[in-house]
Amino acid sequence: MVRMVSVLLSLLLLLGPAVPQETRDGHYSLTYLYTGLSKPGCRALTVFLNGRAFFHYNSEDRKAEPLGPWRHVEGVEDWEKQSQVQNAREDIFMETLNNIMEYYNDSNGSHALKERFGSFWKNAYDGKDYIEFNKEIPAWVPLVPEAEPVYVQRAKAYLEEECPATLRKYLKYSKNILDRQDPPCVVVTSHQAPGEKKKLKCLAYDFYPGKTDVHWTRAGEVQEPELRGDVLHGGNGTYQTWLLVHVPPQDTAPYSCHVQYSSLAQPLLVPGEAR
Structure with missing residues (x-):
């Protein structure tokens, strides 16, 4: 048990800030995704701001590099220093993975450690969760008996003190990127096999941020869709x-796709094909 507590505490030390913070200007999030394999002994990191890839690091290049629009932002981070930090954390991460393998007596084959955390924490070894952060409580919830309360208290203090400061630092250079609003493009397609219901599909795409309201109506009344895709x-x-939505052959009522978005003065209305 002492060994596993040591392993979990070392995980805490390697983690960067990762908790969304409410600011006076709105809601912003900083999320880290770590993945590692014991063989060939590699680690990768991607950091997200409001769900957008901000920078990444991998064992092959051993460099932290900005992504997307942050490639053109000066001063948001000292990338050479960040690379050095991630070099050190890579060693800790792989040592942690080896320690967990030893704890579970898994010396053969390749094993994986994955950590994704923000307003949540999901920590998995070979796909099996063993600790998580519940943002509703909020509290750390051990999923195995070995994750003792001392880890919970240490992690809570760390996230409350250091995370907000790091997120605020990044926001000084990133609000113009994160606060922009790109309204969705919308396209409606249809397909009908002989003797079957017509399928009407409404696709909303190229919008940012990732919150929108899309629904079908039939003669002005909202319809429950047959299938709904996740926001990806x-x-x-x-x-x-x-x-x-599925439309029976005998149904001649007009169908329309409605898309509401915060930056649009009026919802987008795209009719289905005339029947």
């Missing part, structure tokens, strides 16, 4: 989502 990253720093 679109690959260019924006988001996308979709939803699908």
Whole structure:
């Protein structure tokens, strides 16, 4: 048990700040994703601001490098210093992974450690969670008996004191990026196989930030979709989502896709195909 507590405390030391903070200007988040493999002995890190990839680091290059629009922002971070920090944390991370392997007596094969944390914490060894942060309480919740309360108290103090300061530092250079609002583009498509219901799909894409309201209406009344896609990253720093309704062959009522977004004065209204 002492060994596992030591392992978990070392995890705390390698982690960077990761908790969303409410500021006077709005809601911003800083999230870290660590992944590592015991063989070939590698680690990768991606850091996100409001869900957008901010910088990354990997064992091969051993460099912390900004991503997306932050490539062109001067002064947001000392990247050489950040690279040195991540070099040191890489050694701690891999030592931690080896310690967990030893605790579970898993010396053979390749094993994985994954940590994703922000307003939450999900820490998994070979896909199995063993500690998490519950933001509703808020409190650290050990998922195995070995994660003792001392870790919980240390982690709480660390996140409350250091995380807000680091997030505020990044926001000095990033608010113009994070506060921009790109309204969605919307396209409606349809498909109908012989003898089956018509499928109407509404796709909203290229919007940022990732919060929008999309729904179908039939003759002005909101319809429950058959399928609804998650809000996902679109690959260019924006988001996308979709939803699908089924229309019976005998149904001649007009269907429309409604998209509401904070930067739009009026909701977008895209009709389905005329029947």
